[in-house]
Amino acid sequence: MLLDSDGLVTxxxxxxxxxxxxxxFTSNAVILGLVYGYLPFMVLPxxxxxxxxxWSLVEGARDLYASGWAAFRRVVWPLSRPGVIAGSMLVFxxxxxxxVTPAILGGNKEGLLxxxxxxxxxxxxxxxxxxxVSVVVLxxxxxxxxxxxxxxxxxx
Numbered sequence: 001m002l003l004d005s006d007g008l009v010t011x012x013x014x015x016x017x018x019x020x021x022x023x024x025f026t027s028n029a030v031i032l033g034l035v036y037g038y039l040p041f042m043v044l045p046x047x048x049x050x051x052x053x054x055w056s057l058v059e060g061a062r063d064l065y066a067s068g069w070a071a072f073r074r075v076v077w078p079l080s081r082p083g084v085i086a087g088s089m090l091v092f093x094x095x096x097x098x099x100v101t102p103a104i105l106g107g108n109k110e111g112l113l114x115x116x117x118x119x120x121x122x123x124x125x126x127x128x129x130x131x132x133v134s135v136v137v138l139x140x141x142x143x144x145x146x147x148x149x150x151x152x153x154x155x156x
Contacts, residue, residue, distance in 0.1 A: 003029050003105070025107040033105040038095050042087040049083020050076070089148050093141050113137055 002009045003024040010023050023029050053076055061071040099114030111119070113133060120130030 003032070024105065025109060027106065029105040030102045030112070033101040034095055034098060037101060038091045041090040041094075045083045045087040045090065046080065047083075049080040049086075053079045085148060085151070089145065092144060096141060097137055 004010065005022055005024070007023075013023070014020075023032075057075050057079075058071050061075050062068075066074065096112075097114040097117075098112055099118050102112045102115045103118075106115075114137075117130050117133050117137070120126045120133065124130075
């Protein structure tokens with residue numbers, strides 16, 4: 001309804017000269033849907049990490065003539081990095097295997113690995129390929145989680 005050819009988002013983009021009148025069943029719709037669905041999983045850990053930042057450290061950096069960018073880069077970013085990493089893991093793992101959002105918003109043309117796995121099992125009846133891709137996806141998720149914990153994620 002919002003992303004359809006006569007939907008509110010599509011018409012707004014046409015008025016701004018940014019769209020060609022078609023968003024639904026494109027990769028842009030899939031990206032928009034994934035961002036909409038997983039944004040809270042990134043924002044909440046990031047908010048919690050920034051909330052824990054001691055702002056007197058930023059004031060001290062500013063008192064020592066650090067620019068706003070330098071204070072962010074040297075004080076806020078290192079202190080909020082655990083929240084960024086945790087949010088990235090909370091978003092990466094489920095979105096890597098997402099198949100419902102690409103199937104609904106992207107149709108059959110725009111698919112991710114999760115959609116490909118479902119296609120192999122249900123439509124192509126090619127269980128071995130679907131299983132192999134599933135194991136690869138699981139391996140990538142496990143390796144990324146292990147890297148996260150090795151990098152100090154257990155201290156969050």
